Amino acid sequence: MRVGRIRYINCFPVYGAIDRGIVDLGASVTSGNPSELNRLMAAGQLDVSVISAVEYAREASRYLLLPDLGITSDGPVRSVMLFSRVPAERLDGKRVLLTRSSMTSVALTRLLFDHVWKAAPVFAAGDGEMTDIARFGDEPHDARLVIGDAALLLANRLRASEAAQPTVVDYPYVYDLGACWKEWTGLPFVFAVWVAQRSTVVAEALQVHARLLESRDWGLAHLDVLAEQASAVTGVARRICLEYFAGLDYRLSYDHLAGLSEFFRRLATAGIVPAAPLSFLPAA
Secondary structure (H helix, E strand, C coil): CEEEEECCHHHHHHHHHHHCCCCCCCCEEEEECHHHHHHHHHCCCCCEEEEEHHHHHHCCCCEEEEEEEEEEECCCCCCEEEEECCCHHHCCCCEEEEECCCHHHHHHHHHHHHHCCCCCCEEEEECCCHHHHHHHHHCCCCEEEEEHHHHHHHHHHHHHHHHHCCCCCCCCEEEEHHHHHHHHHCCCEEEEEEEEECCCCHHHHHHHHHHHHHHHHHHHHCHHHHHHHHHHHHCCCHHHHHHHHHHEECCCCHHHHHHHHHHHHHHHHCCCCCCCCCCECCCC
């Protein structure tokens, strides 16, 4: 079996026990950002992977959802952020750079501009990984969508900069898209889901699923250990990493599925994805 994982720290709670040899996944693992994993799944080069929620909606006929496993937030997510030089409502006609790394975050940003902020910016693709932060000023823009570890790190730096020099902040307006969705709809938001190819042998996919759940449960019981590791990887304080992990949810409860269905409904209404039911990996 070939399994994909997001290389950001948000996957530490799901793969932490596997990384430490506590749980044997029994499969090869490929790391990448969400968009890279989307492409590998679409090419049939992975059997099971975490992918962007939007990618599932676009290719629902090819994939089966793994039950009770996702990357979600019921309010602030901390790692999907719009950093802006002016209020979002004033970005009409302004240049907004969208990360290339996550289709879900881009789709959510577009919905928020259309229905909440009611502005029509000029969108363009921009780099948004941690290694790109030092070059953010090289591309002309008024706002920038950043996800993952880079968003967590940049937000942390801005808070420190604001505390030291309140009048010298690159992005005085920062929007957490998980919080924006919650305020708009009252529902949790599902950023990523785990799926299996419909062509995958069900028994093998179920075995991987069970081990992912086992590893997740270990991770949620050891967030302090994972926060220490995340701090070493990102340079973000351990306390912030621990708060970040605690604010995420890795389940797919009824409330999460309601949020996911509502997101897909709004995207389908906008013609961004086809309307399709949620289909899950069978129990046997």
